[in-house]
Structure formats: C-alpha cells, structure tokens
Amino acid sequence: MIPKIIHYCWFGEKPLPQEAIKCIESWKKYCPDYEIIQWNESNYNLEKNEFVKAAYKSKKWAFLTDYVRLDVIYQYGGIYLDTDVELLKPLDSLLTYQAYMGMEQIGRVATGLGFGAVKGHVFVLENKKFYEEKDVVNEDGSIKQITCVTITTELLKKYGLRDDSQVQKIxxxxxxxxxxxxxxxxxxxxxxxxxxxxxxxxxxxxxxxENRIIRELKYRLIPIKQFIRKYVLHNFE
Incomplete structure (x- = not known):
C-alpha cells in the first residue's frame, strides 16, 4: 500500500502564502493521521544532478519541484500535493493502488494535481530518469523548460494512454x-x-x-491545439 505520507515542496525560502496555508489545513483535516513533509533547501540535496542544480540556480522553483516530487515519491513512497491543492475528502481509498495520477484535461496527466505511489515504483523511476538522462540543460546552464505535463503524458502515451474520460491503468x-x-x-x-x-x-x-489572465488564455488554447493536431493536420498526412 501507499504509505500515509504527504509530501510537498517549498523552495525559495519565502513564507508560505495564505492560500497555501489554507490548502495544507485541508490536508490536516481530511488526513489527520498522515505525516506531512515539506521539502526545501534544508533537507533536499540540491547537488543531486545537473537539472536540479540548474533549476535551483535559476530560481525555476516549479521546474525544480517537477523533479523533486518524483524523486521523493520514488525514494519514500506516499502522496505528493502542490501547495495550491485543496482536499475535499480523505485520500485513504487511494492508498490501495500501486500508483495513481490524474488528468488536468482529457489526455493530459499532471503530477502537480497530486499523485501517489509505493516506494520504488517503476514508472515513477522512468519519469524521473527523463530529467537525469535526457538533454534537459542548455549550454548556458539554463534548463529547457519542458512542462511535467508534457513529459509524463508522452511517457504514458507510449504505453497506451487514451484521450478519454475513463479510469485507465497504464x-x-x-x-x-x-x-x-x-x-x-x-x-x-x-x-x-x-x-x-x-x-x-x-x-x-x-x-x-505573467498575469493570471494571460496564463488562462494560454490554457484555453490547449484543447484547440490538440484538436488541430489530431483531426486537422492528420487529414493532410
């Protein structure tokens, strides 16, 4: 079973915002017997690999977290949650899975929504190895800003992930x-x-x-781009 541990990341040494504190309170409410671990500069090895070093040096906290969440779940098992995830009910029923993840949109799997796995899960290892073995750092020392959604989704599609609204096991x-x-x-x-x-x-x-409105406009374009790639461009091949 997945152990009763909730992991989250907070790099940059700034105080947690009120929204994050509110979300963490919801974790305590619905998972009162879980251990909650914050990963930060004091307890995570920031020299672990080139991607980690480059992401931290350039203060790309979200991209750093993309890797760290995979690494700590692989090492210890448990559940990872972003600090802007609010729980609505207990997570106990998810502990029986070997691993679970969720889609943010149909066909797009996002580990930041919250995911869990037993210690040493093979797919979590493959997912984190992308950052360790692929060319993810530029010559100038900056990171290639490939989103975790793209990386995880493409890996799962290789094994048969479908673009539908059914529960799947991959x-x-x-x-x-x-x-x-x-x-x-x-x-x-x-x-x-x-x-x-x-x-x-x-x-x-x-x-x-960037402004939240701009971020949301970009997000709205995702399903349009997916439709064009899947149905329009396919007809011209």
Missing amino acids: CDVTIFPPEYFCPMTMGTRKIKSTANTYSIHHYASSWKS
Whole structure:
C-alpha cells in the first residue's frame, strides 16, 4: 500500500502564502493521521544532478519541484500535493493502488494535481530518469523548460494512454479523469465537482510572473491545439 505520507515542496525560502496555508489545513483535516513533509533547501540535496542544480540556480522553483516530487515519491513512497491543492475528502481509498495520477484535461496527466505511489515504483523511476538522462540543460546552464505535463503524458502515451474520460491503468499506474483531482477549468475557473472529486487544484501558480489572465488564455488554447493536431493536420498526412 501507499504509505500515509504527504509530501510537498517549498523552495525559495519565502513564507508560505495564505492560500497555501489554507490548502495544507485541508490536508490536516481530511488526513489527520498522515505525516506531512515539506521539502526545501534544508533537507533536499540540491547537488543531486545537473537539472536540479540548474533549476535551483535559476530560481525555476516549479521546474525544480517537477523533479523533486518524483524523486521523493520514488525514494519514500506516499502522496505528493502542490501547495495550491485543496482536499475535499480523505485520500485513504487511494492508498490501495500501486500508483495513481490524474488528468488536468482529457489526455493530459499532471503530477502537480497530486499523485501517489509505493516506494520504488517503476514508472515513477522512468519519469524521473527523463530529467537525469535526457538533454534537459542548455549550454548556458539554463534548463529547457519542458512542462511535467508534457513529459509524463508522452511517457504514458507510449504505453497506451487514451484521450478519454475513463479510469485507465497504464504501467501499473491508475490514471483518473479530471473530475477526480482537477474539477476546476483553468480557462474559466469554473468548478464542476462530483461525488468522485477528491481535491481542487486552484492553479495559484505563484512561481509565474505573467498575469493570471494571460496564463488562462494560454490554457484555453490547449484543447484547440490538440484538436488541430489530431483531426486537422492528420487529414493532410
């Protein structure tokens, strides 16, 4: 079983914002017997590999966290949550899986929504090895800003991930559709929770400098781009 540990990351040595504190309180409310571990400069090896060093040096906290969350879940097992994830109910029923992840949109798996796995899970290892073995650092020492959604989704598609709203099992990872961990549509900020919804990812994106409206407009374009690639461009091949 997945151990009762909630991991989260907070790099940059700034105080947690009120929204994050509120979300963490929801973890304590619905998972009162879980150990909660914050990973930061004091307890994580920032010399672990070239990607970690480059991401930290350039203060790309979100990209650093993309790797760290995989690394700590692989080492210790447990559940990872972004600091802008609010729980709506207990996570105990998810502990029986070997691993689970959720889609933020149909066909797009995002580990930042919250995911869990047993210690040493093979797919978590493969996911984190992308950062360790691929060319993810530029010659000038900056990181190549490939989103974790793109990396994880492409790896799972290689094993048969489908673009549909059904619960799927890929590489011993149970993949849940958006209603489970992402009932908020970032482009509209409307929340459509159901009886299946465990949590809400609020997309605080405190690490980004661009205006929230601009971020949300970009997000709305994702399904349009997916449609063009899948149906329009395919017809010209």
